[in-house]
Amino acid sequence: MSRRVVVITAVHAPSAHFLPDAYASLREQELPGGWDWHWLIQEDGRSDEAAPHVPDDPRVTFRQGRPGGPGTARTLALAHADGEYVKVLDADDQLPAGALARDLAALEGDPTIGWATSRALDLLPDGSTAGFDGDPAQGPIERGAVREFWSANNYRAQVHPATLFARRDLVLALGGWMALPASEDTGLLLALNSVSRGWFTAETGLLYRKWPGQATGQAAHVDPAERDARMTVVEARARALSDLGWGSPAAG
Numbered sequence: 001m002s003r004r005v006v007v008i009t010a011v012h013a014p015s016a017h018f019l020p021d022a023y024a025s026l027r028e029q030e031l032p033g034g035w036d037w038h039w040l041i042q043e044d045g046r047s048d049e050a051a052p053h054v055p056d057d058p059r060v061t062f063r064q065g066r067p068g069g070p071g072t073a074r075t076l077a078l079a080h081a082d083g084e085y086v087k088v089l090d091a092d093d094q095l096p097a098g099a100l101a102r103d104l105a106a107l108e109g110d111p112t113i114g115w116a117t118s119r120a121l122d123l124l125p126d127g128s129t130a131g132f133d134g135d136p137a138q139g140p141i142e143r144g145a146v147r148e149f150w151s152a153n154n155y156r157a158q159v160h161p162a163t164l165f166a167r168r169d170l171v172l173a174l175g176g177w178m179a180l181p182a183s184e185d186t187g188l189l190l191a192l193n194s195v196s197r198g199w200f201t202a203e204t205g206l207l208y209r210k211w212p213g214q215a216t217g218q219a220a221h222v223d224p225a226e227r228d229a230r231m232t233v234v235e236a237r238a239r240a241l242s243d244l245g246w247g248s249p250a251a252g
Contacts, residue, residue: 002036004083005100006168009041010073011091013049014213018092023055025094025207031101041091042077044070071177071184078176081168088164088185094123094207103165106199113140114196115166117159117189118205125211131204134158138202143247146193147238150186155231159198161185163206166192178237183230190238195247 007026011019019041026039039060043050045067054062065076070090078086087103089095099118106116121129136158150157162185170192178187192198 002034005031005035005037005085005087005104005165006081006083007037007039007087007089007100008074008077008081009039009089009091010044010070010077011041011050012044012067012070013047015091016043016050016053018209019050019053020055021094022089022091023057023060025096026089027057028097029095029100030098031104035104037087037100038083039089040077040080042073044068044073068179069181069184071180071187074184075176078168078171084168086164086166086168086171088162090162090208092209092211093162094209096204096207098203099205100165102201102203102205106201107165107167110140110199112197113199114170115164115189115192116199116201117141117161117163117165118201119203120160120163120206120208121204123207123209129207135202136200138200141193141198141200143193143195143197144242146198147190147235147242150190151235155186155227157186157189159189159200160206160208161189162208164189164192170196174241178234180230180233181226183234187234187237190234191241194238194241 009022037059041054041060041062043064046064051062054060085107087100103116107113119135121131123129146157146159174188174191177184180187
């Protein structure tokens with residue numbers, strides 16, 4: 001039986017029309033012999049707008065649920081994750097060639113690594129891409145390094161949480177994504193870094209689409225009071241995990 005990477009995608013009606021692009025990028029991924037992928041698409045809500053964009057492929061599973069934000073949708077999908085590893089892919093993003101194989105190689109090659117991230121490029125409306133300075137060097141990321149950088153740089157991590165690839169059991173042990181209206185993926189990233197070493201790949205592992213309907217582009221996302229609350233609880237959770245001294249078997 002093949003071993004499996006589970007790709008988890010939260011989708012809501014406004015972003016559903018991007019699913020075919022995400023699927024095309026996933027279909028182009030090549031994994032080592034004995035491995036395959038399973039794409040779990042979880043709609044955040046129950047509409048009639050997402051299902052028509054779901055590809056007809058036995059490797060793709062589509063479910064719906066009560067609306068609760070992307071973190072809730074991803075965590076619901078996690079209940080059906082039937083592989084050793086979990087990869088995040090937002091509905092409006094795309095995976096460059098080789099992204100899954102590089103993530104898999106990092107974790108299969110070092111049992112002390114619990115999660116991986118990679119370079120992300122913004123995918124602009126005109127089809128061009130843009131990066132940003134500040135990526136770390138390729139290689140291991142030690143425990144606590146992401147929170148330390150994030151706290152010192154106005155709550156901006158040096159690695160992108162939308163590129164996460166992690167051991168499924170470790171994500172489950174941490175409770176999945178945080179129950180926040182935004183920054184839920186940053187919360188998981190910092191929690192993972194509090195209990196386990198990670199890995200950064202310098203090759204581009206994600207095309208992060210920028211478009212007018214993007215949730216992170218809305219005014220509510222930068223409301224100061226809510227942002228302060230999100231950052232406070234994200235940091236407190238990560239610090240508590242670190243202070244407890246708990247580490248995963250992949251903690252290093």
